[in-house]
Amino acid sequence: MAEDILQPPAIKPLSGIKTWAKDDRPREKMLLKGPQALSNAELLAILINSGNRGKSALDLARELLADVEQQLVLLGRIPVKDFMKKKGIGSAKAITIAAALELGRRRQAGSLLDKPVIRTSRDAAAMLQPLLADLKHEVFAVLFLSRSNRVGHFEVLSNGGTTSTVVDTKIVLRKTLEHDAVSILLAHNHPSGSLQPSGADHHLTKKIASAAALLDIKVLDHIIVSHSGFFSFADEGLL
Template sequence: MTNATIKNWAEDDRPREKMMLKGAEALSNAELLAILINNGTRDQSAVDVCKSLLNKVDNDLNRLGRLSIKELLKLKIKGIGEAKAISIAAALELGIRRDAAEKKRDTITHSRDVAAFLKAKLQYKKHEVFAVLFLNQANKIMHYEVLSEGGITGTVADPRIILKKALSHDAVNIILCHNHPSGSFKPSRADRDLTAKIKDAAAMLDMTVLDHIIVSEDGHYSFADEGIL
């Protein structure tokens, strides 16, 4: 297939043909999104519609990935209705899950192992999310679960729920984790107090809190690495 052949295709179909000819890496972000939405409007091609979408988020895919379906629709991009917004959101979520899967380690040996996984899972959240990794004696991950989701001002984690979950998964070690949507990954006084509270409660059941990791788009903070656990 040649470039001349591509020109004979309808404009909305050209990104697909370009991908077949040159591979996905040869396509722009707008062209890749155009394949997802399938067609444009009477006045604009699918690529033009997607360029308008990207302009709304300053061509920032991370910012686009944080938008919910409702928020995508609120951008009021002509040519993107509910069905196309769902397709875009689903594709971006697959990207997030793929990133997290690539960074997941079955056995934790260092804070950076779990931080990369947690950052992939939580960095796009616009509100604080508190999650826990439950591990066995060999530090193999038995279970990962989000236990609470709060507003912009914060989230609350109940030590009783955490320990009950740990017992149900036969965990002996725990790693606490949450995100800071603000971008700063330094722990607050409340973060420190909550960590100490959960650590003391876990010790009573012969469980160990190995770390509390805070992630943001800018990096991560490990209580264990900083010697404050």
């Protein structure tokens, strides 16, 4: 009789993160190799923490990234409630993801705390885009600058809808005097992504610049930001 050949038992695929080899688990991998060793999906899986029946946290993370074509910039624009539309992402997970993305934005914009000097429109845009570009509604903000063009304060002075916001010139000037600024840089966002200034944008810029000049305050620029870039009134000779 021929000797029986023992066959190894069939191995069932493992889906849950806790059943993986330790080196492959995102948390353990981060501890052993550092955050740089993890993919975007693995980092997102750590935030998601746990999956649901049939899907691991990593599966859910990959699905979320696939929905935004692997672009973290687009992921950062998703409202909390929209995260919750994904099966397996409840309110706690959605809030955790949104909070982490907001921290990333604030870290990127953290240079404002160092009171940098604004030398070019590109300097201003680099500071303003992380703060304003991802917003779903239009806001009007001001950078208040010292004589050496060093940023002393940043403040959003008006919140509007998806296409416009109302700005009170008196508030802009009052805030400028309160912060002892000698010049200001105006800014607002276009949630639509368009960078073309509207007629109202032109009118507002001239109105504030004229009023500021009466107080020896200079409007250095008006920057429009969106996720597609920025527009500078000064660069285009509109100031």
